[in-house]
Amino acid sequence: MPLFGTDGVRGLANGPLTADLALSLAQATAVVLGQGRTADARRAAGKRITAVVARDPRVSGEFLSAAVEAGLASSGVDVLDAGVLPTPAAAFLIGDMDADFGVMVSASHNPAPDNGIKIFARGGVKLPDLVEQRIEHAMAGPKLQPTGAAVGRIRRFADAEDRYVVHLLGSLPNRLDGIHVVLDCAHGAASGVSPETFRDAGARVTVIGADPDGLNINDGVGSTHLDSLAEHVVRVGADVGIAHDGDADRCLAVDAAGRIVDGDQIMAIIAVAMKARGHLKDDTLVATVMSNLGLHRAMAAQGIRVEQTAVGDRYVLERMNEGGFSLGGEQSGHVIMSDFATTGDGLLTGLHLVAEMAAQKKTLAELASIMTVYPQVLINVKDVDRTRANDDEGVSDAVAAAAAELGDSGRVLLRPSGTEQLVRVMVEATSSEDAQRHAEALAAVVRERLAL
Numbered sequence: 001m002p003l004f005g006t007d008g009v010r011g012l013a014n015g016p017l018t019a020d021l022a023l024s025l026a027q028a029t030a031v032v033l034g035q036g037r038t039a040d041a042r043r044a045a046g047k048r049i050t051a052v053v054a055r056d057p058r059v060s061g062e063f064l065s066a067a068v069e070a071g072l073a074s075s076g077v078d079v080l081d082a083g084v085l086p087t088p089a090a091a092f093l094i095g096d097m098d099a100d101f102g103v104m105v106s107a108s109h110n111p112a113p114d115n116g117i118k119i120f121a122r123g124g125v126k127l128p129d130l131v132e133q134r135i136e137h138a139m140a141g142p143k144l145q146p147t148g149a150a151v152g153r154i155r156r157f158a159d160a161e162d163r164y165v166v167h168l169l170g171s172l173p174n175r176l177d178g179i180h181v182v183l184d185c186a187h188g189a190a191s192g193v194s195p196e197t198f199r200d201a202g203a204r205v206t207v208i209g210a211d212p213d214g215l216n217i218n219d220g221v222g223s224t225h226l227d228s229l230a231e232h233v234v235r236v237g238a239d240v241g242i243a244h245d246g247d248a249d250r251c252l253a254v255d256a257a258g259r260i261v262d263g264d265q266i267m268a269i270i271a272v273a274m275k276a277r278g279h280l281k282d283d284t285l286v287a288t289v290m291s292n293l294g295l296h297r298a299m300a301a302q303g304i305r306v307e308q309t310a311v312g313d314r315y316v317l318e319r320m321n322e323g324g325f326s327l328g329g330e331q332s333g334h335v336i337m338s339d340f341a342t343t344g345d346g347l348l349t350g351l352h353l354v355a356e357m358a359a360q361k362k363t364l365a366e367l368a369s370i371m372t373v374y375p376q377v378l379i380n381v382k383d384v385d386r387t388r389a390n391d392d393e394g395v396s397d398a399v400a401a402a403a404a405e406l407g408d409s410g411r412v413l414l415r416p417s418g419t420e421q422l423v424r425v426m427v428e429a430t431s432s433e434d435a436q437r438h439a440e441a442l443a444a445v446v447r448e449r450l451a452l
Contacts, residue, residue, distance in 0.1 A: 003139075004132040006312050006418075010107055010116035013060030017115055019067040026071025026103065028138035029119055032131065033101040034077055038122070042100070052097060052157065054082040054090040055105035056189040056247045059214030060115045065105045068117065072103075073152035075144040082160035084212075086189045086248035088345035089164040091124035095342070096163055106189065106247040109224050112215045124342040126314055165197050168347055171340040173277070174359045177202035181354060182241040184229040185210040186222025190248035194347050198242075201351060202358075206236055218245065223252045223333055223346075230258035240357065240364045242350040243333075250333035251346035253353060255364040263333040264295040266353055268371040270335070271327055272302050273356050279326060279339065280304065286319050286328030288312070293411045293428045298371035311415070313344050374410070375432040377439040379425045384450035386416035389423045398445040402427065402438045410434065412442070421452065 003009055009025060011017040033039075034049045042049065051072050055061035061084075069079045077100075082093060087104045094102040101121050107114040119135070121127055127135075146152075181203045185191040191210035198205050208228065209221035221228055223243040233241040233254050241254040253261040267285060274280035284305045287295060291306070299306050307323070309315040313334040320328045320338055329335035334344035341348055357364055389395060395414070403412045410429035417424065425442045429435040 003136045006314065007108070008116050008118035010110070010114065012113055013058075013064065013115040017064070017117075019063055022064045022067035022117060023071040024139050025117060025135070026068040027075050027143045028135045028141075029101065029103070030072055030075030030077050030144055031138045031141070032135045033119075033121060034075065034144070039100060048078045049076065050078045050080060050097070050099045052080045052082055052090055052093045052099050052102035053105070054085040054087075054093075054102075054160070056107075056217065057084050057187070057191070057212035057214055058107070058112045058115060058217050058246070060113075061105045064115055064117070068103050068105060069154050073154050075152065076146040076150050077152040079152060079154040080157040080160070081154055082157040084189055084192070085160060085164065086193065086244075086345070086347065087118065088249055088341055088343050088348065089160070089193065091120050091343045092164055092167055092341065093157070093160055094120055094122070094124040096167070104247070108247045108249065109218055109222065109245040112217050112219065126317060126343065161193050165193060165200065167340070168197050168351060169200055171348060172201060172351060172355050174355055175202035176351070176354050176358050179240065179354050179358050180204040180206070180236075180238040182206045182208065182229060182233045182236065182238045183210070184208050184221055184223075184241065184243040185248075186218050186244050186246050187212040187216045188218065188222065188244060188246035188248060190244045190347060194244060194248065194350075197347060197351065198354075203354060206232065206238060208232055222246065223250050226252060226254060226260055230254045230260070234258045240354060242354070244346040244350075245333075248346040249344040251335060251349040251353070252333040253350070253364060255368065257365065259365065261364060261368050262373075263329055263331045263335060264292045265368045265371050265373065266333070266349060267327065267329050267335055268295055268298050269356055269367045270337070270349070270352055271299065271304055272370060274327060275302065275304060281324055281326040284323065284325050286316050286323075286325050288316060288330050289413055289415070290426065291331050292376060293374045294372045302370075317343070374428040374430065375435045376426065376428045377432070377435040379439050379443040381423045381425060381443050381446045383421060383452055384423055384446060385452055386421055386423050386450075388450055389414060389416040389446070392449050394449045395446055398442055402442055406434070406438065410438075412438065414442070414446070423450065
């Protein structure tokens with residue numbers, strides 16, 4: 001089974017993800033990313049190979065980041081230890097410091113016992129599959145073992161947070177004066193930097209979920225648990241609520257009435273604003289196949305084209321890079337604004353969303369009304385042969401029949417899991433009843449036809 005998943009190496013800390021594994025992974029990363037023509041040219045110019053390392057506040061991040069830094073330094077890489085910072089901050093700082101690569105220790109929205117290791121290449125970009133495979137292969141090979149002055153140094157990156165805050169503030173088209181924001185930081189990596197940045201941008205800020213103790217990350221708070229945020233927004237009479245996940249690479253929102261505004265709606269608002277300013281490259285938004293039909297219709301009405309990719313922010317990024325597009329993301333709140341970031345950035349997204357409220361003097365509900373959210377039902381059909389999902393005639397006929405009945409008023413998506421014997425059935429329709437009915441009928445066909 002491959003070591004790297006869809007977003008780095010992830011697992012139970014001190015289960016499969018041990019300090020030894022983190023050390024070996026860091027050493028192999030130094031072999032692969034610390035060598036080559038670019039690295040040789042930097043050494044010839046008198047520069048040392050440098051990496052930025054950051055983590056979220058979960059307790060296992062302390063020993064895992066120490067192991068990563070030890071592996072890098074023992075391989076001759078100078079380490080800038082940025083401490084607890086969001087994943088997008090680490091990605092930004094790699095480029096800002098002209099570092100050769102970087103490592104983020106985080107399991108994102110997963111519970112505290114899990115952790116993960118994400119590796120970014122020069123410029124703060126995610127690694128392609130081929131490079132990840134090279135690193136995994138290098139773990140079984142010889143390590144770099146410099147001695148004396150060639151050994152790497154580990155230094156505290158003292159102004160890492162300040163650099164990131166200045167970058168975020170510099171991206172804004174206007175200040176946030178007059179807007180009352182409730183921030184839910186998921187007891188995660190944004191607990192310090194997000195409130196600071198929103199206040200510096202002019203917002204009035206109420207904070208929840210910003211007391212990390214190493215064990216409470218994502219525990220009933222953050223973008224995967226929005227009930228508390230919605231309750232707080234209504235109770236204090238705020239204008240908007242912004243929720244991050246544990247490593248703050250995503251953003252979801254709630255309006256003044258406590259209604260959820262998801263990633264699709266956030267992208268719609270930002271896309272229209274960027275188009276109006278002439279900043280939306282080729283008037284194109286990149287989204288995944290799971291984005292709501294309402295997003296497609298809303299964008300078409302605004303003269304904005306939607307390009308679709310497979311599910312996963314790495315696929316959105318790939319298409320954005322291929323086409324040079326400036327905005328993309330997922331319904332889950334991973335929004336990528338490539339003029340300012342190389343990955344999804346929950347702080348950047350939240351700031352620009354609230355900036356539009358301030359600029360247009362509209363409520364979030366008014367801005368979100370640009371898009372009608374179609375009822376969407378998702379059923380995971382387990383214990384079926386996912387490899388036959390797209391080839392079985394009976395399944396194909398059932399999908400075609402449902403799509404024909406829905407016509408332009410709905411959508412059907414059948415998606416085999418990439419890792420489990422599971423098929424996801426998703427149906428959108430103008431009514432919840434129709435979506436549920438078609439989804440259940442299709443799930444029954446998949447269960448019958450593809451049973452193991």
